[in-house]
Amino acid sequence: MIRxxxxxxxxxxxxxxxxxxxxxxxxxxxxxxxxxxxxxxIQAPLDEFARVVSEFFEDGGGLNxxxxxxxxxxxxxxxxxxxxxxxxxxxxxxxxxxxxxxxxNTDGLGLLNDLExxxxxxxxxxxxxxxxxxxARGVVFPxxxxxxxxxxxVNRSAERAHELxxxxxxxxxxxxxRLSAGSLAEVEGSWDIVINATxxxxxxxxxxxxxxxxxxxxLAYDMVYASRPTPFMQQAxxxxxxxxxxxxxxxxxxxxxxxxxxxxxxxxxxxxxxALRQQLLAA
Numbered sequence: 570m571i572r573x574x575x576x577x578x579x580x581x582x583x584x585x586x587x588x589x590x591x592x593x594x595x596x597x598x599x600x601x602x603x604x605x606x607x608x609x610x611i612q613a614p615l616d617e618f619a620r621v622v623s624e625f626f627e628d629g630g631g632l633n634x635x636x637x638x639x640x641x642x643x644x645x646x647x648x649x650x651x652x653x654x655x656x657x658x659x660x661x662x663x664x665x666x667x668x669x670x671x672x673x674n675t676d677g678l679g680l681l682n683d684l685e686x687x688x689x690x691x692x693x694x695x696x697x698x699x700x701x702x703x704x705a706r707g708v709v710f711p712x713x714x715x716x717x718x719x720x721x722x723v724n725r726s727a728e729r730a731h732e733l734x735x736x737x738x739x740x741x742x743x744x745x746x747r748l749s750a751g752s753l754a755e756v757e758g759s760w761d762i763v764i765n766a767t768x769x770x771x772x773x774x775x776x777x778x779x780x781x782x783x784x785x786x787x788l789a790y791d792m793v794y795a796s797r798p799t800p801f802m803q804q805a806x807x808x809x810x811x812x813x814x815x816x817x818x819x820x821x822x823x824x825x826x827x828x829x830x831x832x833x834x835x836x837x838x839x840x841x842x843x844a845l846r847q848q849l850l851a852a
Contacts, residue, residue, distance in 0.1 A: 578628060579831065582611040582621065583635035590845060591633055594824045597844065598836040613638065619645060622663065626670070631831040632663040633824070639674075639703060646672030653677055656710040656740050659703055662827040673830060676704070677711030679823025680764075680792075682838065686822075687814055689762055689788045692716040697756065699776050700766035701729040704792050708766065709737050713744045720748050725776075727752035753777055759784045763805065765791045770799035783810040792816040796849040817849070818842055 581591040592608045599606030613621040618641045625632060634642040642660035643650070651673040654660045660672035684690055696717045698705055701724035712720055724730040730750035738745055753776060761784050769776050770793040782805075783789065789805030794817035798806070802813040821842045829835045 577605065577607065577630035578625075579606060579608045579631050579633075580611045580625065580629065581608075581633040581635055582613050582618070582625075582638060584612050584615055584637065586610045586612045586635070589635065590820070590848075591824060593848075594821055594841055594845065595828060597841045598825065598828045601836050601840065602832070602834050604832055604834070618642075622670075626663075626665050630664070631827070633827055634661045634663060636703075642672055646670050653707075653710060656737065657707040658736075659707060661707075661823070662830055664831055673827075674707050675823040675826035675830075676707035676819070677709075678826045679819045679821075680708050680790075681711050681715055682822035682825070683814075683816075683818035684762070684788075684790070686818055686838070687788065687790075687812070689790075689812070690715070691762065693718045694761040695719045695758075695784070696721070697760040697763045697782065698722045698766055699753070699764065699778065700724055701726070701733045701750075702766070702768075704768075705766035706733060706736075708764070709733065709748075710741070713737070713741065713747060718747065721756075722748070722750040723753050723756050724750075725753055727755065756782065758782075760787060762788050762790060763810070765789075765793070765799075765801040768793065770795065770801050773800055775800040775804040778804065778808075780808050783808055786811050788812040788814065790814050790816070792819060794820060794849070796852060817846060821845060 581589050589610050595608040618638045639659035649671040654672050654674040657674040662673045662675050664671055691712050694717050722730045734750040787810050789810040791799045791801045793799055794815040805813050821838050825836050825838050
C-alpha cells in the first residue's frame, strides 16, 4: 500500500495578515519542487505573539514573520540567530532545530537576489537608501557585504539615520569609510541605485528627494509593490532614472530564501514572480 506523504504545516504570522501573498508563493514553490507544503495565514493578537508561536511549533515546520512582530521574533530566537538577523535586529523566518527555535532575516538576501535579477548587483555601486526603519535596517548589512562602493542612509529624521549607521558600525567598523548618513535635505551627488525603504508609496506619496539623483543607467527601486508604478517610481522617472522596479521580486526572492532554509532546496523565483505579477495586473 502506498502511504500518503504528510503535508507539513507552514505559515506567515502578522497583524493584519489578510493581504499576504505568502501562501500563494510558498504553495507554488512546493508544486515546483515536488514538496508537500501546506501554508496558511495566522493573525496573532498583538499581545499574544509568543503564545501563538509556541502553539504553532507543536506540529509546524516553519514560520514567516511580518509586521508588527519581527522584533518580537528576534527576541524569541535570541542565542540562535543568523548574522543577517542579528545585524538587522529583526527576524522574518523561524524554525525549530533539535528542539531549539532559530531565526533568520531573509529580506536583505531577497533584495540582493532581485537586484541581481535586474542586472544591478550592488558590487562597486553607489547606493542611496531612503529610510531608516525596519525595512532599511534589514538590508544595510547585505548591501555592504555585497561590496557596494558607497552606501548613504537618508531619512526624514537625520537622527534615526545616524543611529542606524552607528548600530551597523558597532558590528562592522571596517565599513566606516563606505557608510554615511543624513537627512533627506542632505542628499547630494548622483547614484547608481536609489532604494526607497520607506512606506511612503503605501500612502500614495513619494519621499521629498531633490532632482538630479540618478547616474546614467541608474535604477530606482521601491520596496513596496503595486499593480502600477508607485509614486516613488513615478518621481524617479520624472527625474530621468533609466530603470525603475517595485519590490515584488524582493518579496518572492526573500520567500525563496526562507523556503530553502526549511526544505534544503532553492526554488526558481521567475515563474512564481511572473504568476504573481499577472495576478496583480488582473486585480
